[in-house]
Amino acid sequence: MAQLAVLIAGLLLTTESLASDVAEADGFLSKQSSMSAYDKFITPNTNRAKHALSYQKNAAEHDPFTIVDDKEQAAQKLLPNGNSTPMTLYAAGVGLFALAMMLTVRIRRGLQPASALASNGALGSDMSKMMVPGLWIEWKLRSNRVSDGLAWDPVNLRSSDPTFGWQPAVFAVGHAVIVQNKGGGHGEIGFHLAKTLAEDKDLTVTIVQDAAAKKEALPFSKYGELPSTVSVEWVDTSDAGAVEAACGDKATHVFDNNSKKPGDAAPIIAAAKKSDAFYSFVSSAGMYTAKGMLQEENPVKDPPTGQREVELTLEKEFPGRWTAFRPQYIYGPYTNKRDYLDWFLKRAARDIQMAVPADAQQPVSVTHCEDVASLISSVVGKESEAGGEIFNCGTDKMCSYDDVCNAAAKALGKEASVAALPPDTKTSFPFRPNAEGFAVRVKKVMEKTGWAGAKHNVLDDISKDGFYTKDFLALGLDKGDLDTSKDGLELCQNLK
Numbered sequence: 001m002a003q004l005a006v007l008i009a010g011l012l013l014t015t016e017s018l019a020s021d022v023a024e025a026d027g028f029l030s031k032q033s034s035m036s037a038y039d040k041f042i043t044p045n046t047n048r049a050k051h052a053l054s055y056q057k058n059a060a061e062h063d064p065f066t067i068v069d070d071k072e073q074a075a076q077k078l079l080p081n082g083n084s085t086p087m088t089l090y091a092a093g094v095g096l097f098a099l100a101m102m103l104t105v106r107i108r109r110g111l112q113p114a115s116a117l118a119s120n121g122a123l124g125s126d127m128s129k130m131m132v133p134g135l136w137i138e139w140k141l142r143s144n145r146v147s148d149g150l151a152w153d154p155v156n157l158r159s160s161d162p163t164f165g166w167q168p169a170v171f172a173v174g175h176a177v178i179v180q181n182k183g184g185g186h187g188e189i190g191f192h193l194a195k196t197l198a199e200d201k202d203l204t205v206t207i208v209q210d211a212a213a214k215k216e217a218l219p220f221s222k223y224g225e226l227p228s229t230v231s232v233e234w235v236d237t238s239d240a241g242a243v244e245a246a247c248g249d250k251a252t253h254v255f256d257n258n259s260k261k262p263g264d265a266a267p268i269i270a271a272a273k274k275s276d277a278f279y280s281f282v283s284s285a286g287m288y289t290a291k292g293m294l295q296e297e298n299p300v301k302d303p304p305t306g307q308r309e310v311e312l313t314l315e316k317e318f319p320g321r322w323t324a325f326r327p328q329y330i331y332g333p334y335t336n337k338r339d340y341l342d343w344f345l346k347r348a349a350r351d352i353q354m355a356v357p358a359d360a361q362q363p364v365s366v367t368h369c370e371d372v373a374s375l376i377s378s379v380v381g382k383e384s385e386a387g388g389e390i391f392n393c394g395t396d397k398m399c400s401y402d403d404v405c406n407a408a409a410k411a412l413g414k415e416a417s418v419a420a421l422p423p424d425t426k427t428s429f430p431f432r433p434n435a436e437g438f439a440v441r442v443k444k445v446m447e448k449t450g451w452a453g454a455k456h457n458v459l460d461d462i463s464k465d466g467f468y469t470k471d472f473l474a475l476g477l478d479k480g481d482l483d484t485s486k487d488g489l490e491l492c493q494n495l496k
Contacts, residue, residue, distance in 0.1 A: 362437025
């Protein structure tokens with residue numbers, strides 16, 4: 001800020017000096033004959049500039065430009081009161097400099113701490129309303145939303161959202177904190193979410209990583225591949241003070257992919273409150289007691305699971321400033337839980353029957369980790385729509401158990417052999433064993449946040465040319481003996 005003030009002050013002196021020199025020259029803008037042949041001039045309405053702050057709530061109703069048709073009138077606009085003081089040249093120089101500074105900050109956002117853009121951070125206190133003399137642009141921080149993807153009007157230089165004042169694009173930048181668990185079913189989310197937030201949402205990111213994770217395991221061993229705007233802090237998540245300190249007080253968004261109970265979330269909540277961050281919690285679809293196609297309104301376990309208790313805590317602590325996502329089955333690059341798809345490929349490779357509950361026609365939602373990340377990140381810019389909501393987190397490209405069996409066998413040049421297990425029999429089968437299936441619907445999040453849907457299809461990814469099948473073969477998982485003692489084959493009827 002100090003450097004910026006010095007630069008602006010220097011420029012003001014320079015432009016004023018230059019303007020004075022030019023004004024003293026013979027007939028600067030005082031002779032109509034010296035004007036160009038333009039028929040119209042667009043000049044700033046300096047009268048309104050004096051009262052720009054009073055237009056904060058009604059900026060959309062006032063046009064800061066005046067169209068002047070007459071050359072002489074234009075000259076009078078440029079030289080107020082008919083004297084030779086080149087006020088507008090002075091303002092134009094500052095205006096060009098301010099525009100250059102805005103563009104430079106936007107392009108070089110990585111060099112500026114994103115924490116300065118938090119809604120109640122230093123920038124908010126120093127620059128929430130800043131008027132440079134002679135300019136008609138009012139700066140206004142967004143107090144609740146960081147990036148709304150608003151249309152930008154290059155003529156009027158203001159956002160199309162009438163609820164906000166002047167907002168240069170620089171304020172779209174924010175800082176996200178991801179608190180990541182040590183691994184398991186959601187272990188890969190932190191990596192892919194950080195990548196998506198940095199590359200697609202233009203946020204700087206800090207991953208607060210549970211130090212209990214194995215650094216040599218996936219996806220933690222791949223953190224070095226993340227964009228340079230992502231940093232990682234390894235923290236003992238059992239130490240509440242260390243977690244709160246690592247989260248800091250500058251985040252605009254917090255993504256909690258660690259908490260299993262309210263106590264785990266307490267230090268993250270404390271940190272999020274300091275910066276008035278929007279809190280997104282990665283919960284679980286495992287709490288549903290319903291079967292088949294699941295919607296967010298379906299009943300959940302009672303007494304509530306620990307993750308449900310976290311949802312209830314957030315509802316109390318962050319009214320309208322939180323959301324929860326309930327993922328289901330996840331696959332993809334750098335996952336540390338592969339059995340959702342490997343189970344089918346391993347049996348197909350060895351010509352072993354696949355013991356599947358009931359008739360294998362149940363729906364299932366198996367979602368690529370990049371699609372999970374894009375769905376969760378869709379809250380950025382849609383905080384008001386997502387606030388206080390719970391969303392299922394999965395794919396919109398459903399398939400059946402039987403579809404997965406056949407795709408896995410076909411990928412390896414085999415014919416699927418599927419056997420029917422009695423419903424609700426607990427075996428090694430990786431999905432819910434009921435006859436109705438267990439799949440989450442994602443219509444709500446698509447409507448609320450505008451998420452476009454999944455880019456990946458699990459049946460394509462486990463095809464012969466699919467990345468997952470190629471990875472499976474490269475790892476040699478089609479070789480060696482396979483323990484099927486828990487498959488329940490002795491209970492099955494052949495569905496072939």
